[in-house]
Amino acid sequence: ILNVEQSPQSLHVQEGDSTNFTCSFPSSNFYALHWYRWETAKSPEALFVMTLNGDEKKKGRISATLNTKEGYSYLYIKGSQPEDSATYLCASGSGGYNKLIFGAGTRLAVHP
């Protein structure tokens, strides 16, 4: 059974701070790593899906990196804004079964 770990569990930052959090996953049988952004009372939405070792993806002020050999991914937010406040979920995909194993998430609060 895959085990996906995220750290920290929660994070409080001031507006304008840059921040990052970690997702670790088993590196064997790796297929894809997903990051989702989940705002309270809304649906989780995909931020990035990464498949290649060394992959980096960027969307505005948010970026992510992937290391499949050591089994970790970092999510970076540059110049955090209050609207970035959300829970960020990562999930490891096993293509053979097409199921995602989710971490517990990092809850980010950005204070004005």
Next chain:
Amino acid sequence: DADVTQTPRNRITKTGKRIMLECSQTKGHDRMYWYRQDPGLGLQLIYYSFDVKDINKGEISDGYSVSRQAQAKFSLSLESAIPNQTALYFCATSDHRLAGINEQFFGPGTRLTVL
């Protein structure tokens, strides 16, 4: 209009009652999933379906059943609800043509409380 909808959005029920949660999608995706989310835990897969009439158990299927009678609909039933099934339930869809990527699209969630 939302692509993935869930009804009801909130439900309070009593132990022993039968409950059905509905999920509908207009994305034309063939794959659908039911997850539950508990505080401090990740989304846990209950059941998934790759096509009409195809049903597969996830990690925590005990106490639940599902039905996939049409491509656009996937319903989750709790035959006899118990308090530890109190949770937030999400439905999700994905497209088999992107199986290697498997980006999933989520509904807004159903908050279920079992007293």
